[in-house]
Each structure stands twice: as structure tokens, then as C-alpha cells.
Amino acid sequence: MKKTEPITTGQMACLFFAFLLGSAIINIPQPLIEAAKNGAWISVILANGCGMGLITCIFYLYHNNPALNFIGHIQQKFGRSLMLLFSIPIVLQLFLMLSYIIMDIGNFFTTSMMKQTPSYMFHFFILLVSALSVRTGFEVMARMFVLLLSYLLFFSIIVIILTIPFFHVEYLLPVLPDGIKPVLHGAYRNLGFPYVEIILFSLLLPFVHKSERKSLQIKMFSVVIIHGLLLILAVACIIMAFGPLAGTLKYSLFQLARLINIREIVTRVESFIGIALVVGSYMKATITLFILKELLGSVFRLENKDIIIFPITLVSLLLSLTLFTNELEFTEAVQVVYPLYTTVIAVIPLLFITVVTLIKDGNNR
Template identity: 35%
Template sequence: MKITITANQAALFLFVFLTSSSIINIPSPLISFAGNSAWLSLIFSAICGLLIAFPVIWLARVFPGKSFIEYSREVVGTPITFLLGLPFLFYQIHMAAAIVLDIAMFMKSSMMRETPAFWFIFLTFMVVAVSVHSGIDKITGLFPVLMGNVLFFVFLIIIMSYKNYHPSNIFPIMPDGVKPFLHGVYFSFGFPYVEIVLFSMVLPYVPSLGKKFGRKLSSAILWNAFCLVAATVVTIFVFGPIAGERKYSLFEVARTVNIADVFQRIEALIGYSLIVASFMKTTIVLFTAHQTCIHLIGLKEDKMLIYPLAMLMAIISCTAILKGDVQWGFEVSAIHPMWGFTCAGLPLLIVFIVALLRKKKPAAAAS
């Protein structure tokens, strides 16, 4: 019997996927690129995310119970599916490696500086692999609870840091013209909104995509945009011109909290949130990467590939340490969004356009 999840669970799963690590990691680099227009870049990127969700949902309805790789074979054939699927798999492997490496770098820079980074990497991937092995029904039940904890701590920090708000910091919004805004759109669409394409590997587990399913996924994207905009605006309010220099911005915001000499030094809450959020996103990416891999090579539901994939991701993370923080930061902020467009967004659009044209041909012939 195939494991299934409900439409509501799928929508919550998408919200967790888009929001988990991004709410901690996005504000700082986005502000460094877009300045005070960072929140506008997020809004525009979220609109683009809604647009890219349409072909994902449409294809899932036209090919019910099939993943992106499976219906790609029907639409463009097996050889082209391999050409599209291998970069798609590589993109997911690199993404998971980057997320866990970010955990290791955070722990090394802020909490456990004497511990070798590979310990964080291999232990995280071990827990992630065990979680994926437990099944999608288990993680879709657990992750909304964990995400609720993360959001509670994030918004608690946002509320408690109100004394440090300087709303005037958000002006002027576009002092250097439209180029920084567009740079912010490029970055924030590449992370996290183009990643919605990965959800094409999850939707086969939703047995019924009713009329309201599109609205539910759209609501998940809009709520994600609200959370990211809130975190970005608060960072600008607190730090102003130097907001883009704070690598883990909400962690730094938490350090500024000092209420009646009682509530202070509570940045550990954001540290916990970063680790839990990154764990959730890595688990989802490993799940989609595993589905992509087994469908590319034509296996049935074989969980034996979960652990080799996790090991490969861990090795890539450890290798990336040798590049240094600066080089790895450049790859994640500048190259990773481009990989998202070319390895995930473009293959989906190719399959969508071909499927759309083939669907119209019989109707045209009949007329």
C-alpha cells in the first residue's frame, strides 16, 4: 500500500520547505545585495514563485500519481529526461550539502569553535537519513510542529527587540536605482522560490488534487513571503546601513534584546531555530533527491539509496570546507540561484510547454 499525505499536509510541507532555513539565512545576504529594497525584492520573487507553482500543479493534475521524472519520460522521452534529470539531481545534492555546511559554519563561528566541522556534518546527515527512511507520512506529521517552534522563537525575538527598532532606517528605499532591487530578485527567487520545482517529487503522494489545492499551496507561498519580509524588515530596522554585514541577522538581532536586565543573551533560541530549520529542509531535499534518483534509474521504492545519497552529500559538504567561507559564500549566493534556474526551473518549463502543446494538438485536429 502506497503511503499518502493529505492536501493540507502538502501545503504545510511546502511552507516548511520554503520557510525553514530561509527565514534565518536570507535577510543578511539579500540586504547586502538589494539594500533597503530587499523586502520589495522578496515580494516580487514571491509573485514569481506563485507563477512557477502553476506548472507544478498543472502537471501533477494531468499526470496524477507521477513525479516530474516519470511524466517527463512520457512527455519528452527517456534520453531527454536523463539530460534534464541529472542536473536536477545534482542541484538537489548541492543544495543539501550547502544547507548542512551552513549549520557547521554557524556552530564553528558562534557556539562550538573548537569542534571540527565534519562532526556537525556527518551527525546531521545521519539524523536526516534516518528521518527520510522513516517515511514521508512521518516527517509531514512532525515538521509542522517543529516549524511552529521555530516561528514562535523567531517572532518572539522580533517582538522583544522592538526597543531597538529605528523605522527610519528603511528609507530611502532605492537610493542606487533599480539594479540592487533586481539583484535581490535574482537571489531571492533562486533561494527559495525556484525550489518549488522540487515539490513535483512530493505531489505524487497526494492522492487527490481538488479545486482548492492550488489555493492551499498559494497560501503557503504567501505566508512564507510574509515571514521572510517580516524578518528582513526587522533586520533593517535594527541594524540600518550595516544590516547586510550581519551574517546570521536574526541571531544578531537576538543579541540586542535586553529587557529589564532579565531577558538578554537569548540568541540561543535562534541558534536552536537555525539548526532545527536547516535539519527540516535538508530532510525534504534528501527525500526529493532520493525520489529523483530511483525514478531516473527505474527502481521501485527502494530505501537503500537514502544512505549512499546522504553520504555523498556529506562528503561534498566536507570538501567545500576546504574552499573557505568566502568562496563557498559566493557559490551559494551567486551561483546557486543560477543553478536553480537552469537545473530546476528550465527543465520544468520545457516539460510543461511540451505537455501543453501535446495536449492542445488533439483538440486542434478535432476542430
């Protein structure tokens, strides 16, 4: 049996950043701007604040017993039966999440870059590489993702800098053309993806090395803040570049990169952003697969959890090929159903166990 090696807080923060950022910086702006219009950046602030609240609950439980995630806390306080009751919808959520990530990569390639290639080829190879990455171990993933995350951030920032001449600040006004309701709608979308997913990532916190757990909270909060600032920057730049069209252009950062043409020398920069999208989605898919492997292994009490990696991968591949018949159904599921389902099956259990723990701690004092 191969034991999962503990990692440093820096490596965990890097994994957390990769999980949050993933493909969000490229995928989030369009549906967010579509819902909230010019107030999309306010939606990010609201969703980010809710994310900070969730991570506060997570670390309250974590400091009570760093060896347990919130599913472990449920089992400890209420027994295995209730733990299974909460775990089953979370497992289903992780399967859906992994399949959606893979489908997004396939849709991107078949609509933007490699239109003649069938999407199942992208699904198969991304899932295969993710499965092989999970088998290499948690620490190897953490070290590798530092480089990949640097690539994603570097080219995203370069694109924003090179497109500054196309920005029109006046497009940011009026901030609330239709009142606060669209902003709340945008915050709901942004909360479901990716901030509620913080709860799913928290299942990995016990893997941090015991000697470094004290500094983990500060680094995780810092990651959430930096992620929010990057999303605000991306949303604002896309609005300034495209104005009223910003909410209609899918893969907004990719479309932004297409504007770059410096004396016919620096061109086709969107190819790098396309690769960045794949890199970000691959990192998130790999981390999701690892969480799913760990959770299922714990539920079934497996001695060697690695044996279920490829069965999980196969199920996810089949789901990615059969869940939807067209891209419209996929878009509706991701933007409407997914945030609600994630909030119900992840936020409610977390708040429930946090309140119970608060009450018990209060009674023990």
C-alpha cells in the same frame, strides 16, 4: 518493499512550508539586504511573484496528470532518454543543495556558538538524523515537522516582537537609494533561494492522497504568500534595527536576538534562534534527502528505494567536507553560482514541458 504512504494536503502544505522557510528566514535577509539595500523588501515581492508563476506552471502539469511530477511528464511525452537528460543535472543539484545546507549548519556553529568544535561533527550528526528520519517514512516526517515548524515560527516571531524598541523606521528610507538595479539583483538571489527550489519540491506532489488533491493548489499558493510576508517582515525589521549595518551581519535574525536584554531576566534568546536555525536546516535537509532518494530510485527503477538512503548520505557528507577550502568560496557559490545553476537546470525544463503540454492541449481541442 516499504510503500510510501499518501499524505493529506495539510501535511503536504506543512512540508512545503518547512522546505521553503527552512533556514531562509535566518539566512536570506543578510545577502538580500547586501544586494538590494533598503529596497530588499521589494526584491522579496518580485521573487515571490516569480515563485507564484512557477507554482502556476507546476499545477497546470499536475492537473493534467496528478500521478506524475514534471520529470514523469517529460518521460511520458518524450521517452526515458530525454527524461534522463533532464534528471542528471537535477540529481547533481540536489546533492549540492543537501551539502550546502549541511555546510551552512557547520559554519553557523563554528562561527557563532561552538567555535572549538570541528564542523565535520555537525555535518555527520545532522546528516545521520536526516537519514534516519527519511527511513521512518514520509507520513511520519510530515507529522513531526508540524511541531518543529511551530517552534521555528514561534521563536522567530517572539524575537521580532521583543526587539520592537530597537526599531528605527527612518532606516527604511530612502527605499531605492541606488535605483532599481540593486533590487533586481536582490530578487535574483531570493529567486534562486528558495523560490526556484519549489520546482524540486514539486517532485513530491504525487504523494498526496487522491481524495484530497483538489484543495492542494489553494494551500500551496497560500504557503508561498505567507512565506513571502514573513520574509518581508524579517527583512524590514532587520533594516530598522541595524540600519546601514544590516547587510554586513550574517545570520541577521540571530544577531537581532542578541539585542534582547530585559532587566537581565530575559537574555541569551539567540540560543533559541540558533536551535531554530538547526531545526529549519534539518527539516529542509531531510526533505531534500527524501526527494533525492525518490528521484534516484525512479531513475534506476529500484524496487526498494530505501537502500540508497545511506549511500546518498555518505556522498553528501564527503561533498560537504571537500567542496570548499574556506567560507568565502562557499559564500560566493551560494550567492552567485547557485541561483544561476538552479534557474537553468530547474526552470528551463519546467517551462519547456509546460509549453509543450499547452501546445498539445491546444491541438487536442
